Amino acid sequence: MRISSVTMFEQSTASMNRQQSDFLKVNQQLASGRKVVNPSDNPQAASRAVGVDQSMSMNEQYKNARVSARNSIQQSESVLHSMTDAISSAKSLLIQASSDALTDSNRASIASELKGVYETLIGQANAADGNGSYLFGGYKDNAPPFTRTTEGNISYIGGDINREQQVDASRRIPVGDNGKAIFQSVPSGAGYVATAIKEDNSFNAGSVTFIGPQITNVNDEGYGSDYRLSFGGTEEAPTYTVERFDKAAGTWGGIPGQVEQPYAQDGSGKQQISFGGMNISLEGKAQSGDQILVAKANSEQRGPDLFRTLESAIRVLENPAENDVDKAQRRNTLNSSIRELDNAFDNISSVRASAGARLNELDVIDAVGVNRMMNYTQTLSDLVDLDYAEAISEYSLRQVGLQASQKTFVDMKSMSLFNYM
Structure with a gap:
């Protein structure tokens, strides 16, 4: 069979181009640090890498959600801590006002001080976070949850369901308690x-x-x-x-x-x-x-209603006791108010404990999320990252192959019988 010069030329060119393509592929891998530069390099690994990358992105989103949730819970816990201090102060004032040695003017002064505690609690109940969302309004967090009625009483108009946030694939965590559960509830074990x-x-x-x-x-x-x-x-x-x-x-x-x-x-x-x-x-x-x-x-x-309790106590302390009936009303109201403040204190302490438990849970979920991200990173590295020692060896081999192909092409191109005549 006669082999023409054109055939030899085409075969040499194809061989050289193939060697050059393999050399450039290794060169791209070294430049990018990835062994799968294009999906066609390893379709299965590329497909799995896309899934792992998506999982990493979701894990990062959950991490950001946990940061937001932690900030909200910490703010709520801080406000609740201030409220327990205010309730303790109010209880001390009521115990002081129960003394028979005080005059009506003394009790009026205590009532004035108690009003300050009352207004402080209302302000804290309507506290908002840094984003303008009200901490204790449940899902209705776009407006103050507590308002004054035309009669001057405090009414709750927020949502009855706690606001929650997705902090992991299978966990939604409450990030804000509703005011009704805090100020108009008592612990399950509260007595008579x-x-x-x-x-x-x-x-x-x-x-x-x-x-x-x-x-x-x-x-x-x-x-x-x-x-x-x-x-x-x-x-x-x-x-x-x-x-x-x-x-x-x-x-x-x-x-x-x-x-x-x-x-x-x-x-x-x-x-x-x-x-x-x-x-x-x-x-x-x-x-x-x-x-x-x-x-x-x-x-x-x-x-139970914390604000109503304080309103009743302030009212009887402001009005002078002119007879035994008035004194009985005052004593009974103060006795009831002290017990109700104890219950309110215990309830807010329970909510604070719940907030602390949620913060601890977020720490645990964070640790799991960090480990999960490490596993994702390792899996993605195994799929697409380059083994530089192997790649450098491959680079040297492809370079030698390309040079040999080029030398062969040059030698075959100059082959002719006229050269030996």
Whole structure:
């Protein structure tokens, strides 16, 4: 078979071009530091690298989300810490105001100081973060969650659901508690609170005061129910009836086996009454129609409200006590307020503990995220990063191959019989 000069030329050129292409490919790898420069170099590795790269990007986004979540939780915890200090200060003022040695002007001064604590708590309840979102408004974080009604009371208008943020692929974490859960709730283990107030929220007409209630038997059949002492009879022969609230029927009713009893039958004006695994000590004169509610702190009969508690305390301290009835109202209100402040303090402390637990969880998730990123980085490196020792050896080999191909081309190009004639 005759091999033409054109065929030899084309084969030599093709060989040289192939060697040059392989040499340039290794050159690109060395320049970029990657062994997969184009997807065609290794389609399977390139495809896996895209997936790993996407996972790394998502992991970075979750990291940024955790930074944002941590900032919000830390701000909330800081505000709640200030609130516990304010509540402790308010409680100290109420204990001071309970002293019989104080005059009405002294109590008015305490009321003025208590107003400052009250306004501070309202301001903190409407605190916002650096982005303008209100910390305690739940999902309705674009407006102050607490506003004053036309009657001057504080009302919550925020959302009832806590604001959450996705901080990992399978974890959403609350980054802001709603104000209702903080200021209008109590811990699940909160006990009973007594209030000397009627169903229409008016004060009693008599001068009866209470101490307690004290728990005597949590295993009592009636423990956990709400109770009401209703006074009746005449001024000369007052009586009382213990009623229990029926949640199913939504009404008050007498306790089976208990009937109307005489009040302060020994003439001392003092009496201790036991019911539902607790007892309460009463003192003073009761008038027909007076009532004392003894209910769980989270009862529907008189739900917890930190601001209402302070409003009631300020109101009785501002008004001078001109008679025994006024003094009884003041004492009862202060006793109830102190217990309700204790419950509010415990509830906010529980929320703070929850915030601390969430911060700890974010630290754990961060550590997992760092390890995950290291694994992604190593996997991506194994897929696309260049082994320089191997690449340099390949570079030298391809360089020799290219030079040999070029030399062969030059030698074959000059081959002709005329050169030997």
